[in-house]
Amino acid sequence: MERNDNTEIDSLWQASAQELFSAPDLQGERSADLAIIGGGYTGLSAALAGAEQGAEVVLLEAAHVGYGGSGRNVGLVNAGLWLPPDTVAKQLGEGPGEALNTTLAAAPDRVFGLIERHEIACEPRRNGTLHLAHAPGGMRDLTRRAVQAQARGAPVTLLGRDEAARRTGSARFHGALFDPRAGTIQPLAYARGLARAATAAGARIFENSPVRACQHHGGHWVLRTGGGKLRARRLLVATNAYHSATEGTQLPDLPVVQFFQIATEPMGHNIAGDILPGGEGAWDTGPVMTSLRRDAAGRVILGGMGAGGPIHEGWARRKLARLYPRLADAPLAHVWAGRIAMTGDHLPRILRLGQEGLAVFGYSGRGIAPGTVFGAAAAQALLAGEEDALPVPAVDSHAEALSALRTLGFEAAARMVHLMAARL
Template identity: 50%
Template sequence: MLNDPRSHGLWEKSAPAAPATPALEEAAQADVVIVGGGYTGLSCALHLAGEGKSVVLLEAHEFGYGGAGRNVGLINAGLWLMPDDVASVVGQTHGERLLKLLGDGPELVMSLIDRHRIDCELERNGTLHCAVGASGLTELRQREAQWLKRGAPVSLLDARETADRVGTRAYAGSLLDRRAGTLQPLAYARGLARAALAAGARLHTSSPVVAAERKGSHWSVRTSQGRVEAQWLVVATDAYGLGPFRGTQEAQVRLPYFNLATQPLDAALLNTILPGKEGVWDTRTILSSFRPDRAGRLVFGSVGALRNGGAVTHKAWARRALARLFPQLSGIEFEHEWYGQIGMTNDAVPRLHAFGPNAFGIYGYNGRGISPGTVFGRELALLVLGETSADDLPLPVSGMKPAPLRGLRELYYEAGAQLAHAAGNRL
C-alpha cells in the first residue's frame, strides 16, 4: 500500500479490490463527518447510513491503512485485561457494560459479514490462548473462571487437548473461546467500505484532514482540496491520527508488531497444524500469534518492527520459533512480511473523548481492533441517532494528553523486542 510492500503484505495481495473512492475536492454538507477509514469509522458510517443519515467519511490514505489492514486477523472478545480488572479501571457500571458489549463483539462482526456478504475468509471456529508454562496456565484458569461467571462459552483445555488442536506439545494448556474466530483483516475493512457505500455513505480516500473547527451549530472539517460542514463529528483515527487529530496518536504508546506468511502448505502438512483453523496467541510477555489463511499459508507474528535491522533479526527468530513448535516446518520460507503499530493506553482500556459539542471519538484498542472497533463504531452511531446518550456509552468520557515519555518507551519496545529475538536466535 502506498508503494510499501511491508505495510500490508499478504493482506493487500489477497484481499478483494477496494471500492473506487475519490479524494474530496468540493464543499459538502452532511449530518455527520467521520475522520478515519478503519473499522470504527467504517462501522459508524455503515450504521448511520443504514438509518438514513447523510454521512461523509474522510480517510487520509486508503481504507484499512492503519491497524485495520495490518493485524493478524483474530476476532477476539473482550480486552487484554482480566474481566474482573476492567471494573477497577472504568468503574463497575461501565466495566460490566463494556465487557458485555465486547463479549458479544465477534457476533456483531460475523453478522455484518453475513448480512453484507463480505468476502474476508471468515472462520468461526474460535481462538486458542495458549499457556506457556505453569504461570501461563494459572493466568488462563483465572480468565476462564472470570468469563464463565459472566456466561461466556470458554473452556480451559489441558496439554493433550491443546496439542491435538494446535499440533505441538509446546503449551501447558489453552483457553478456547468459542465466540471468536479469524478473518482477512484488510478484506473485512474493504467490505465494510463497500457496504457503507451501498447504504448511501459518501467515502473519500486520499483526503487527509488539515483543520477542524466548530462554527456555530456545525463542524467545519477541511482537507487540502475540500470541506465538509456537518452537525456531528466522529473521530476514528486511533494510533494513526494526523493533523488536528494527531492527539489520538500521541496519547498512546505505539508497540510495533510484525507478521510473516509462509508459502501455502500442502494438504498433508496443513492437517498437522491447527486442523480446526483456530487463531492462536500465547501468554508470553513478548507474545507470538499464528493462524492459517484460506490458501493454507501459516501467518506467524510477534512484537517487533521490520526496519533498522529488525527484518533480518525477526525473520531469523521466526524461522527458529516455528521449527521448535512444528519441526515439520524446518527450513520453511516466508512469502510475505509486514508490520504496523498497536496503540497502547497506560491501563489497556480504550478511551472515549469529547472533542467538543457533538464530537466524539474512541481510540486505544491495545491490539484488539476488529471486534471493539466494529462495536464502538456502532455505539457512536447510536449516539448520533439519539438512541443513546454519552452517559450510556460503554466508556466514561475522559481527557486526552500525550503519553509520558512516549518516544523513549516506543524506542524501548522496538529495540527490546529486537534484542530479545536476537538472543532467541542464539539459543
C-alpha cells in the same frame, strides 16, 4: 488525520483480499450530518450505522480504506479485551466495567452478523481461538482468566497440554484457553466489505483525502483537505494508532507497539494438515506475544511484537521451525508490520472533542470486534445527541505519560527477547 503515506506494504492481506473497494478523493465543498476521519473498523462501522439511520455521512481517509491497523492485523475476532474481565471491572468501576464486559462478550456476534448480512467475502471462520500457555506460569494465568470468564457465563474451556498439542500441531505449549465465541477473518477484506456496505447504505467515502485542518465554529465542524472542504454538525475521529497532528484537533500522544507478521506460501494438507486443524486463531501468554494462524489457502501466519527487520524476522523463522520443524525451510511469501495504540491501562477511550465531536482510540491490540462495536455506538451517540449507549463513558481529557519513551521501550524489549532467543 491519518498519516498521508500511501506506500504499499508486502501484506498477505493486500495480496489475497477478495473484497475490492476504491473511492475518489474529496473535491469541492460538501456538507454532512456526521463527518468521520479514518477508514478503519471504527470509522467504517460508524459510517455504516449512521447511514442506516438515515444520516448524511461523509468519511475521509488519508490513504485507502484499511490502510492502517485494520489492514495489517492478525485477523482474530475476539470476545473481550486483552485485560481479564475482573480487571476491566476494577479499573472502570463495577457498573461500567461489567457493562463493557457484556458488550464485548457479544461483539463477535456483531462482526459475524455484519459479514453474513452484507455477504462480505473475508474468509470468516468462527471456530474459536486458542490462548496458548507459553510456559507453566502462562497456564496459571489462563486458569485465572477461565475462572473469571466462566463466572460471567462465557463458554470457555481450559485445555491441558496434550489437547493443546492436538489443537495446534505442536508440543511446545503447556495448555490453552479455548473460546468458541471467537474466530478469524481476512482483516483487510472485512474493512473493504464494511466500506462497500456503508456506501450502499448511502454514506460517502473519500480516499486519498488527508485532513489538513479541522475547526469548529458557527455550530459546524469545518474540515479541509488538499482539494475540498467539508462542513458537518458532528465529528468522529477514528484514526487510532495512525493519527497525525492536524490543525484544530489535538489527540493524546499514545504509546505505540509495533507488530509484524510472516506468511508462508500455501502449504498442502500433507505438510500442514495438523497445524491448527480446527481452524482456530491463536496467540500466546508470552510478555512479548506471538500469534499463530492459517488462512483459507493454507498459509501459516506467525506474528510477534516488533517493527520487523532482520532481528525480528530471523526470530520468526526460528520460532516457526521450533514449533513445526518441517517448516524450517518453508518459503515466505509476505512479511509486514503495523502499529497498535496502547493506553497505560489497556482500556479504550472515547474522548470528547469540543462541541458534538468524539474521538475513539486505544484498543491495545483488540481492534476488530471492539472497533466495530465502538464505531457504531459513537455514531449513534453523536447523531442522537446523548452518550448513554457508549460502551465506555466519554471523557473530556486523556494523557499518557512518557509516550515516546514507552514506545521505544516496547521495541527494545521485543528486540532483546528475540535476540536472546537466537542464542538458545
